[in-house]
Amino acid sequence: MVAVGQAPSSALADQLLRREGRFIRLTTDVNSVAEAETLVESFDAAVPQWVDFWGIPEDDLANWKVDAFVMRDKSEFDRQGLIPRRVPDFPFGYALGNRVWVLAQQSEYYTRHLLLHEGVHSLAFFHFGGAGPTWFREGTAELLATHHAAGAEIEINKIPDDRDDVPYWGRFKLMQQLRTSSDIPTLDTVMRYRPDLKGDVESYGWSWAAVMIFDAYPEYRDELLAAARLGRDDGPGFNQQLRQRLQNQWPGLSARWKLMCNDLDYGFDWSRERVELSPRNPRWNGKPIELAIAPDRGWQSTGVRIPGGVKVRLIPSGQVTLADDPKPWRSEPPGITFRYYRGRPIGQLLACVLPNAAGTASTSLHPLRVIPVVKETVIDVPKYSWLVLRVNDAVSELGDNKGEYRLQVTVVR
Ligand SMILES: [Zn+2]
Known part of the structure; x- marks a missing residue:
């Protein structure tokens, strides 16, 4: 010994x-x-x-x-x-x-x-x-x-x-x-x-x-x-x-868990990827929302909870720059097919509907349903949900992104 x-x-x-x-x-x-x-x-x-x-x-x-x-x-x-x-x-x-x-x-x-x-x-x-x-x-x-x-x-x-x-x-x-x-x-x-x-x-x-x-x-x-x-x-x-x-926080935590698990990768940066959503967000009163979506951040919420049974119309516009080298890569909401990230063109505007209720009986998550918003798009929201958006790009490459997309969010009557 x-x-x-x-x-x-x-x-x-x-x-x-x-x-x-x-x-x-x-x-x-x-x-x-x-x-x-x-x-x-x-x-x-x-x-x-x-x-x-x-x-x-x-x-x-x-x-x-x-x-x-x-x-x-x-x-x-x-x-x-x-x-x-x-x-x-x-x-x-x-x-x-x-x-x-x-x-x-x-x-x-x-x-x-x-x-x-x-x-x-x-x-x-x-x-x-x-x-x-x-x-x-x-x-x-x-x-x-x-x-x-x-x-x-x-x-x-x-x-x-x-x-x-x-x-x-x-x-x-x-x-x-x-x-x-x-x-x-x-x-x-x-x-x-x-x-x-x-x-x-x-x-x-x-x-x-x-x-x-x-x-x-x-x-x-x-x-x-x-x-x-x-x-x-x-x-x-x-x-x-x-x-x-954390009882009151759990629905927001579960929603953020889904997003994080979808996005975690080399270069994931919490200072960009924290998602501002809360169970205390007000219920959407249906008035049109004008949003700016920054291309150098992760998922960004509309700031409201959308009631179930509502159809939402999204109208995107604007322009972002994804790189400057050797020349500016400018993109509009459909994205640029010059490069793909996770099977979609970089620069593409993406939306995701996240139910407020955390409950799932299953042990694994349903895959995150990501909806491209390349033009006027109507989304069904079956249950109380947050609506979040981001610009498609590798999480490690957000730092040099500039400009913004605009999004008009209205109720389909
Ligand atoms: Zn150990």
């Missing part, structure tokens, strides 16, 4: 590399000293950001230090007695109190992600006495492990801009496959993930999305932070409390 955290009596005896930081003692067989040192530096730079995120007094972590084992050859760690028998077999990583084990992955990014992920669990066990039910435990760990850069420069809670930044991470690729097969879970389905979930990328991805949406909107965020303090409770009581506190 090697006493955890002590230097080995002989470096030759075990060939493992040990590095110690402020919050981590790392034992590893990764390929390079540089990678090991970056792992330690990244971890130490991430912890203060976790502390900020949760609003934990920093002194509370004065005695917290994680023994981390990052392993290429797990059998060697086993042989040296560094993995207790009570640790079950795991596909990526495992946390037990202040000890974490991570299997080195095919990219440094993904290995680092998993180390941070297990570190978040360890922090939750230490500070909150537990990490809550599956979706919350895995979702918060994913949220606070997803990062930009590395070492001292690391920034956590960042959606990757580009696939090349995060090799083998794979969350968005899988989400896209699930969208194609109409297999996106409802928020309730995610919140009911079983406790014995063995960390597949799919359930990690949706748990991340669930926690992310609570984090992204100020009206839910305090409840997310408060929920962490109930971390000891990994049973149904945890969700019941959260649901109760």
